[in-house]
Amino acid sequence: MSHKLLLGKEIGAPIRAAVADRVARLQDIGWQPTLASLQIGDNQAAQIYIRNQRRACDSVGITFAEHTYPADITQNEMLAAIHAINVNPHITGIILQRPVPRHLDLERLQYAISPSKDVEGMHPANIGKIVYGDFEMGP
Incomplete structure (x- = not known):
């Protein structure tokens, strides 16, 4: 069995550049992509992920809207x-x-998110698409 070292920064850089380019083109036609982050309660571990998500969005021009419940x-x-x-x-x-x-009920909450806005692909409709090799989901 062979192993392959994955270098996240090297793999991610062209993806981030492509996303930033697409976001800029959308902004040129008056559309501002916005990611809504939904956090329920005060989970400090989740705050690390939220901070990183905000940074990632900022780096490509996506508005990050944090909603805390x-x-x-x-x-x-x-x-x-x-x-x-x-x-x-x-x-x-x-x-x-x-x-x-x-x-x-996490499953019901995940199911309630519109498949077209589900950026993680956790909605059952999107999971089914992934299973069948269709990776063109979301906004």
Whole structure:
């Protein structure tokens, strides 16, 4: 068995450049891509991921919108919040930070995110596309 060392910066640089170019072209026609980050509760470990996501977005010109909800939010309240973001035409992508509080059904929350705004590919429709080799999903 052979091993191959993956160098993230080398692999990521051309991807980031291509994304930045596409974002610039979208901005030229008046469309500003925006990623909504949804965090439920105060999870310090998730804050590291959120900070890195914000930096990545900033580096390519994507607006990063952080939405924080109380840890005791109900399932229905969170589903309503996701719905509001789904129908917001200014939000082009959604990422649900994990973990979520135990009283919430993560699968239902993930399912509530519009497949076209699901940047992680966790919606069942997007997982199915991945299984069948269709990687052209999301906004």
